[in-house]
Amino acid sequence: MTTEDNISKAHILTEALPYIQRFYGKTIVIKYGGHAMKDERLKAQFAQDVALMKYVGINPVIVHGGGPQISRTLERMGIQPTFIEGQRVTDDETMSVVEMVLVGTVNKEIVGLINSHGARAVGLSGRDGDLIQAERMKIYRYSGDDRPTEIIDIGRVGKVVRVNTDVLTALEKAGFVPVIAPVGVGPGGQAYNINADLVAGAIAAALKAEKLILLTDIMGVMKENPNGERELIPSMTVTDVKKALEDGTATGGMIPKLKSCLKTLEQGAKKAHIIDGRQEHAILLELFTDSGIGTEITGED
Ligand SMILES: Nc1ncnc2c1ncn2[C@@H]1O[C@H](COP(=O)(O)OP(=O)(O)OP(=O)(O)O)[C@@H](O)[C@H]1O
Numbered sequence: 001m002t003t004e005d006n007i008s009k010a011h012i013l014t015e016a017l018p019y020i021q022r023f024y025g026k027t028i029v030i031k032y033g034g035h036a037m038k039d040e041r042l043k044a045q046f047a048q049d050v051a052l053m054k055y056v057g058i059n060p061v062i063v064h065g066g067g068p069q070i071s072r073t074l075e076r077m078g079i080q081p082t083f084i085e086g087q088r089v090t091d092d093e094t095m096s097v098v099e100m101v102l103v104g105t106v107n108k109e110i111v112g113l114i115n116s117h118g119a120r121a122v123g124l125s126g127r128d129g130d131l132i133q134a135e136r137m138k139i140y141r142y143s144g145d146d147r148p149t150e151i152i153d154i155g156r157v158g159k160v161v162r163v164n165t166d167v168l169t170a171l172e173k174a175g176f177v178p179v180i181a182p183v184g185v186g187p188g189g190q191a192y193n194i195n196a197d198l199v200a201g202a203i204a205a206a207l208k209a210e211k212l213i214l215l216t217d218i219m220g221v222m223k224e225n226p227n228g229e230r231e232l233i234p235s236m237t238v239t240d241v242k243k244a245l246e247d248g249t250a251t252g253g254m255i256p257k258l259k260s261c262l263k264t265l266e267q268g269a270k271k272a273h274i275i276d277g278r279q280e281h282a283i284l285l286e287l288f289t290d291s292g293i294g295t296e297i298t299g300e301d
């Protein structure tokens with residue numbers, strides 16, 4: 001290692017200093033997407049980044065997905081998946097598998113990874129401490145001007161009604177990193193499967209987080225340029241996001257992400273980010289470098 005190498009390392013640390021000062025003591029909610037969880041090396045780096053955040057005095061709160069893991073387990077059990085308007089139809093039997101995979105397997109794996117990198121993580125589902133109160137989500141389908149709108153029941157798919165942050169505050173005080181599975185609980189104690197982006201947005205809004213970071217399997221929000229090529233939108237305002245939701249720029253899995261970003265910004269967060277979880281150390285690059293990565297969404301126009 002030459003002196004020059006060491007000096008460039010020192011530069012990296014000093015570049016991070018203003019960001020560490022800015023985020024010290026602040027809460028940052030991170031959605032860890034099912035698709036960004038595939039690679040062992042990336043998983044370890046994610047856990048390292050979270051541990052580093054905690055050690056420099058930031059309070060990371062993790063919300064995870066798990067779509068691919070759920071699909072694999074259902075397939076192995078011979079349960080055929082059905083999707084309506086991009087949402088998995090979840091009957092009672094499917095829901096018990098969903099809860100088992102998200103809470104029992106995926107959640108515990110992430111907790112273990114973070115712990116093995118020196119921070120102390122605690123796994124939670126929406127049931128714990130009544131964290132995520134939910135109700136059944138209905139899908140409305142237009143079926144022609146002369147017919148009433150069809151209401152489709154997709155089973156135990158929920159939306160967040162209320163977040164009770166007591167358990168998160170207690171964990172933060174005790175120095176733990178909460179890792180949350182996107183399962184909500186209904187008034188009768190029944191479990192609901194909720195899109196993890198929507199859970200992350202609701203948690204970030206309830207905690208009045210400084211930032212929401214959504215890790216995914218694409219560079220960020222993409223749009224088509226005049227030459228017909230897809231390119232990254234590096235920066236968007238709330239108005240741009242509303243437009244992207246209306247004009248069809250955002251489809252499928254991008255829709256709940258953008259909605260969550262809007263919700264978090266409306267509750268006073270300064271910024272929300274949609275970044276590429278396939279990029280090594282994506283979180284550190286976003287938080288601690290001058291350039292940042294992915295799409296940054298701000299409240300100001
Ligand atoms: N304008 C857009 N820009 C970028 N991606 C888009 C856009 N519109 C739709 N998408 C889709 O959204 C996907 C990301 O959402 P998706 O739900 O598939 O992943 P995830 O949320 O990271 O993982 P999981 O749902 O398993 O937690 C992208 O892979 C892309 O196919």
Ligand SMILES: [Mg+2]
Pocket residue numbers: 065197253
């Ligand atoms: Mg998704």
